[in-house]
Amino acid sequence: MKIAVDAMGGDHAPGEIVKGALKAAKILPDIQIILVGQKDKIDLHIPEDLKSTIEIYECSEVIEMDEHPAAAIKKKKDASIVVATRLVKEGYANALVSAGSTGAQMASALLGLGRIKGINRPAICTVLPTLQGGKLLLDVGANPDAKPENLLQYAMMGSIYAEKILGLKSPKVALLNIGSEEGKGNELVQAAYDLLKQSSLNFAGNIEGRDIPYGTADVIVCDAFVGNIVLKTIEGMSSSLFQLIMQKITASTIRKIGAILVKPGLKEIAHMLDYSEYGGAPLLGVDGTSIICHGSSKENAIFNAVRVAKECIEGQIIEKIVDGLEKSTQK
Missing domain, CATH: 3.40.718.10 (Isopropylmalate Dehydrogenase)
Structure with a gap:
């Protein structure tokens, strides 16, 4: 190979x-x-x-x-x-x-x-670290102006990738939206919701941005404009939060002693949040x-x-x- x-x-x-x-x-x-x-x-x-x-x-x-x-x-x-x-x-x-x-x-x-x-338009598919392991988000950079049928195709490709590469059986697919209820969102996501609902995919409905880190869905679908902002926000928040934790737990002698005890756990967290551990994103x-x-x-x-x-x-x-x-x- x-x-x-x-x-x-x-x-x-x-x-x-x-x-x-x-x-x-x-x-x-x-x-x-x-x-x-x-x-x-x-x-x-x-x-x-x-x-x-x-x-x-x-x-x-x-x-x-x-x-x-x-x-x-x-x-x-x-x-x-x-x-x-x-x-x-x-x-x-x-x-x-x-x-x-x-x-x-x-x-x-x-x-x-x-x-x-x-396939009308390709999508960049990335793995996000969550409390339930790595989950997929797509599109994160290929097409900022997507159509409903594009989101359906993203969901299909992401579902196949999640099953074959991440080993997830019958991956749960969700549509990134401003609310979890059916009928929420702009014209794009409302139309995409109907297409996904009628598909053979394991469609779980809408998901809000705050739910992503909890791993409530295996494949999260959105247009690239939204997806790229979500990706960069998560990267920035993860990095800044970890820096803040390190600053606070080493702010005094007593805290530094305590930091020695939690150091192994912090290393594990840093490893989980490190984008380099997930490698690159396939252009599906x-x-x-x-x-x-x-x-x-x-x-x-x-x-x-x-x-x-x-x-x-x-x-x-x-x-x-x-x-x-x-x-x-x-x-």
């Missing part, structure tokens, strides 16, 4: 990206890493004894975060994300991982891989496995993103989505 890693994408590229890819190549079984990018810069971060074991696919250009995604991928044909996507399209690689521009990765996937037949709905990583991803996040890519391939997510669509249209 070959995973193409965009070595030039992200705030800490190529150093941390290469480190994470090397870790994946060492630990994950049956994985071959293809580092895509500028060879002279990548080489600096590969130990001499490993250079003969890691493939580097040379390309000369990089798409920066501030560039217009669609224009950049058309102009920069030899950019790392474009080349990595092409390797998947041509079958040279089974999946790609990138921490670069999300917009560029989206555009490259749509133009290079295309959509799965029957495109005809190829494309894993989107946080722009600030470091070694551990890239390692786990490669793990997610491997799980998607082994779980045959694309094939399962195609099969699910076919069955839904036959009803």
